Amino acid sequence: MKTFFALLFSAAAVLITASSAITAPVDTDAVIGVTEPQEQIDLSFPESGVIRSLPVEEGDPVSKGQVLAQLDCRVLESQLAIAQMRAESPAAIQSATATLDMRRQRLSELEKLAASQNANADELSRAKADHEIAQADLQLAHESVTEHKLEAQQFEAQIEQRTLRAPFDGVVATITRDEAASVSPSDGPIIRLVKLDTLELVVHIDHRRLDDLKTGQTLSVEAVDRPIVGTGTIAFISPVIDPSSGTARLRITLPNEDGRHRSGVKYRVNLPVPTVASAPSPDAEIR
Numbered sequence: 001m002k003t004f005f006a007l008l009f010s011a012a013a014v015l016i017t018a019s020s021a022i023t024a025p026v027d028t029d030a031v032i033g034v035t036e037p038q039e040q041i042d043l044s045f046p047e048s049g050v051i052r053s054l055p056v057e058e059g060d061p062v063s064k065g066q067v068l069a070q071l072d073c074r075v076l077e078s079q080l081a082i083a084q085m086r087a088e089s090p091a092a093i094q095s096a097t098a099t100l101d102m103r104r105q106r107l108s109e110l111e112k113l114a115a116s117q118n119a120n121a122d123e124l125s126r127a128k129a130d131h132e133i134a135q136a137d138l139q140l141a142h143e144s145v146t147e148h149k150l151e152a153q154q155f156e157a158q159i160e161q162r163t164l165r166a167p168f169d170g171v172v173a174t175i176t177r178d179e180a181a182s183v184s185p186s187d188g189p190i191i192r193l194v195k196l197d198t199l200e201l202v203v204h205i206d207h208r209r210l211d212d213l214k215t216g217q218t219l220s221v222e223a224v225d226r227p228i229v230g231t232g233t234i235a236f237i238s239p240v241i242d243p244s245s246g247t248a249r250l251r252i253t254l255p256n257e258d259g260r261h262r263s264g265v266k267y268r269v270n271l272p273v274p275t276v277a278s279a280p281s282p283d284a285e286i287r
Contacts, residue, residue: 029271032224033203035254035263037196040173042189043164045071054179056191062166068191071162071183080155087148096141100134107131170195199254199261201232203269204247212272213237213250221254224266230254232269 049071056068107127113119174192177183183190201221205213215234222229232252241248252269254261 029209029274030268031203031205031271032266033201033252033269035199035201035261035265035267037170037194037263038198038200038253039168039170039195041167041193043068043191043193044185044187044189045069045164045183046161046185047071048182048184049162051177051179051181051183051190054175054177056172056175058172058175060172062170062172062193064166064168066166067163068166068172068193069164069177073159073162076155076159076162080152080159083148083152083155087145087152092141092144093138096134096138100131100138103127103131103134164191166193168193168195169197194263196259196263197255197257199256199263200235201252201254201267201269203250203252204242204245205250205271207241207246207248209271209274210237210248212274217272219252219272220270221252221267222270223261224268226265228260230261 051069052072052074053067053070056062056066062068107124107130110119110124110127114121114124170193172191173194175190176188177190213234215237217234219232219234220229221232232254234250235253236249236251238249254267
């Protein structure tokens with residue numbers, strides 16, 4: 001009789017354990033990824049020259065549009081100053097306007113005399129020609145001002161082409177040249193700029209876990225070798241599965257305004273706990 005009850009209790013325990021296994025979640029899954037800057041760019045000069053100014057150092061925070069380096073532009077700056085002076089000078093237009101007024105007055109007087117038969121025909125013809133020439137000279141003066149303005153814009157563009165500016169707020173990661181060094185386009189990047197106030201984690205997960213994930217979902221993350229934790233947000237889930245590994249690529253953004261997280265560090269990404277699917281019942285198998 002005791003043996004019977006012992007077997008009965010053992011069977012009940014097995015049923016309870018099996019029932020729990022059907023509905024209980026499995027342990028939290030985790031994948032490992034490496035942090036990287038959200039934005040990173042290598043800057044170089046498109047033409048050869050000598051570095052005239054390098055006002056930043058490695059590790060400096062910079063703002064969008066800030067000058068990071070500039071080649072020697074003194075010749076272009078002189079040409080720009082001359083073009084701007086000519087474009088802003090009113091002398092040519094004032095002179096042409098005064099000449100036109102004088103020619104117009106002279107023509108008007110001769111036309112009045114011609115009306116009373118007191119003007120020489122040749123003299124009147126010359127006055128008309130002088131008036132037209134004065135009109136053309138005034139037009140040329142205006143066109144000359146426009147031309148000098150365009151020249152100034154051209155020199156400004158050439159100077160800007162020899163200037164490296166920060167395309168976004170970030171931190172200077174590396175500088176490969178010194179001030180006064182000669183550089184050419186073939187030398188490669190001069191400055192590397194990174195954006196670290198937001199990092200990205202790229203991980204690859206089993207495609208069967210995609211049903212538990214969606215863009216905008218938050219996930220807890222933790223550094224593998226440091227006691228640092230955080231919360232990331234899924235920014236992208238690749239729609240393409242790698243056939244060789246059966247994994248999909250996820251890109252997770254990690255806020256880092258306080259600078260606690262470091263770029264290039266391994267992080268553990270905790271995926272949501274999946275629920276184990278119920279196994280088919282014996283009756284279903286018999287059917």
